Amino acid sequence: MPPPPQPDALADALIRVPRHEFIPSRAWAVPQGAGTPPAAASGYWIDQHRDPDRWWRAVYSDSVIVTQLDGGRTELTPANAAAPSTAPSCAASSPLLVTAGLRHLAVRPGDRVLDVGGGTGWTSGLCAYLAGDDALVTTVEIDPDLARTATENLARCGLHPSVVTGDAATGLPGPDGDSDGLFDRVHVTCGVTDIPYAWVERTRPGGHIVLPYNPPIGRLLRLTVHEDGSATGRFGEECSYMPLRSQGLPQSTNAGTTGADTQPRLRSLDSGPGSDPDTESLLHPAPGLQVLLASLVGDEPWISGSGSVLLTDGVSRATVEDGTRLTQTGPRDLWDEAESVHRAWTRHGRPGLDRIGFTVTPQRQYVWIDDPSVPAAHTLDKSADTAPTTVGASLG
Structure with a gap:
């Protein structure tokens, strides 16, 4: 993406249209960035009348300010904002x-x-x-x-x-x-x-x-x-x-899967640094691979609260325990798909964001590598050792 032609205009806009005019007097602040103290990472309550200094500091920090919960159906209070059962539906972005x-x-x-x-x-x-x-x-x-x-x-x-x-x-x-x-x-x-x-x-x-x-x-x-x-x-x-x-994000459910789709499929992984690919390389994907996994597989691996590695599309699910024990359920073998994308991405020169883009036409939309007219799924298929048919079908 090119730099802005007139950077001073945006700086002036931030002064002339101050953020505080758009923040309610009581809200929930969620700090952003790697330096956020652990105690504040999940958010904290701000009240302009009771603690104006804290309110002003939050408003003019790089914090997301949550201003509505559950589409307005749940009152914005400290307890409700902190509860995992409620979902923010409006916020002043970072x-x-x-x-x-x-x-x-x-x-x-x-x-x-x-x-x-x-x-x-x-x-x-x-x-x-x-x-x-x-x-x-x-x-x-x-x-x-x-x-x-x-x-x-x-x-x-x-x-x-x-x-x-x-x-x-x-x-x-x-x-x-x-x-x-x-x-x-x-x-x-x-x-x-x-x-x-x-x-x-x-x-x-x-x-x-x-x-x-x-x-x-x-x-x-x-x-x-x-x-x-x-x-x-x-x-x-x-x-x-x-x-x-x-x-809205899909609900996690196994509805609609029957027979063998619901039976867990087990296998062992070679998670060492020499494996192709190892669990760590999928767990911390480079930006280019991250875009491809999100677009072609529908998720990237992440660590659950129990320490397992998870990969899910809301219906199918892959779980890796202790870095070696893989369990897959649902109609798709998501871990196999992620491995296939990783191998093809590697063979294609590990493209980064400078080679990856997106196209929208009246008929379809897709991520691409190098050529905006060719979906990435087709490009990666040509360089894969085994055709990832389920991955290719993701973009159509």
């Missing part, structure tokens, strides 16, 4: 990620901008400042309460972009005062696993879409729309965003 996304978006004065998932309104305000006219910005927010909150917050900053309540995955409003109905920039602040083609259709050729691609390990993705109706681009920073509400 300032470092917000600025990274806006740098990739590269809004210019006069651009018409669509902000998908406006939340409390901060990114909409920043886009309005960068575009030079708040009438050029349209915000779509699926939650009517959040849309009202965003409108009020923006008005306090003297900004009045169009705030529309609706589902941006199924229908988009047109830019105000623009007869061709096209946007120059589309900015998305929720995790997306299946990019709605309407976003490409409504972006002017040469325009950009920046979104958190999230299947399930998220990375910022910057797409450029072309005259032929396709969009291509590359991946940037790793990120974590709440999913687009109509694309």
Whole structure:
């Protein structure tokens, strides 16, 4: 992704559209970054009236500020925010990620901008400042309460972009005062696993879409729309965003699997450093491999609370215990698929993010290596020693 053409404009926007105007007086702060103390890593309560210093420090740190739980069905309290049974449904994103996304978006004065998932309104305000006219910005927010909150917050900053309540995955409003109905920039602040083609259709050729691609390990993705109706681009920073509400994370269930699919399949792994691949190399994948695993397999291995290594798509599941004992259940042998992707990735020269990108067309969307017209599954199949047919089927 190229650097922004006018970095000073974004720095000025952060001053002119201050974050604190979009944070409620009581919320849940979740610090980001490797230096976060363990005691604060899971989050802590902030209350502007009871402890203003703590509130201000949280607001102007690189913290995610959770402002809503369970779509507003659960009251935001310290106990509820800390409970594992509740899920954040709106948050002010990490300032470092917000600025990274806006740098990739590269809004210019006069651009018409669509902000998908406006939340409390901060990114909409920043886009309005960068575009030079708040009438050029349209915000779509699926939650009517959040849309009202965003409108009020923006008005306090003297900004009045169009705030529309609706589902941006199924229908988009047109830019105000623009007869061709096209946007120059589309900015998305929720995790997306299946990019709605309407976003490409409504972006002017040469325009950009920046979104958190999230299947399930998220990375910022910057797409450029072309005259032929396709969009291509590359991946940037790793990120974590709440999913687009109509694309919520799948529930973990074994419903629909029958017979042999439900029977555990056992085998031993050679987990030593000379094995091909060893468990550690899959557990800590390089960025390029991480994108391929997330896209082709649907997950990357991770360590559970019990210390086992897990890999799951919500139905099938692979578990590695003690680094050597593998158990696979469900219709897919996920660990076998991950090993196959790793071997093919290695044979193909271990491509990094400089060689890996994403394409969206009216018919399909896929990750690619080197050639935007060829899905990565096809490229890796050609270099694999055994054809990973289940992996190739993931992209179609």
